[in-house]
Amino acid sequence: MNNKNELEPTKILNSYLEEKGLRKTQERYLILDEIYKKNDHFDIESLYQLIIKKQKISKATIYNTIDILIELKLIKKHSFLNKTLYEKSFQKKQHNHLICNDCDKVLEFCDPRIQNIINSIESSMNFVVAEHSLNFYGKCNDPKKCKKI
Ligand SMILES: [Zn+2]
Ligand SMILES: [Zn+2]
Structure with a gap:
């Protein structure tokens, strides 16, 4: 080791x-x-x-x-x-998730606009954001693989 x-x-x-x-x-x-x-x-x-x-x-x-x-x-x-x-999570970039309600698939996305929202909330609410989680639930567009296991 x-x-x-x-x-x-x-x-x-x-x-x-x-x-x-x-x-x-x-x-x-x-x-x-x-x-x-x-x-x-x-x-x-x-x-x-x-x-x-x-x-x-x-x-x-x-x-x-x-x-x-x-x-x-x-x-x-x-x-x-x-x-x-x-x-x-070691050295993994901050990201958010899309979760398919039908097959439970989890997809990741990064969007710099989310950081902009955090920045503006921090200044308008006088709050320091340490962490956030943002999850979207819906249906993935993969009809062949979109099945419950
Ligand atoms: Zn993830
Ligand atoms: Zn699916």
Whole structure:
């Protein structure tokens, strides 16, 4: 785990576990690894299904590691209507989401006008925005793939 080529998120997790005196179990690194291989938004169940194919793991370990990764800002937790999804967040650009009500697909978009809105709200309301989330719900235009799984 200690070579120069290791990914930055791995280093961050590594020093956190050392600092807190937590065990550096291989499972925790595997979870981080799988998350960073993904490019989409995922729920705990699908992450569990992915990892269990490779190695025996408990859901408790996944939940527990997810909490650590959120604290380290290596992943971000989203609440989309009644679903909780996560995504990797290390060096990821601020973005917003489009969520398809029919197939649960999540698309991302960036629009600089949103920053303009934030700037003008900050000055007119005398408020400092630390974070925001903006989600649009609707239907994706992908009739072939737009099916509930
Ligand atoms: Zn996203
Ligand atoms: Zn869809």
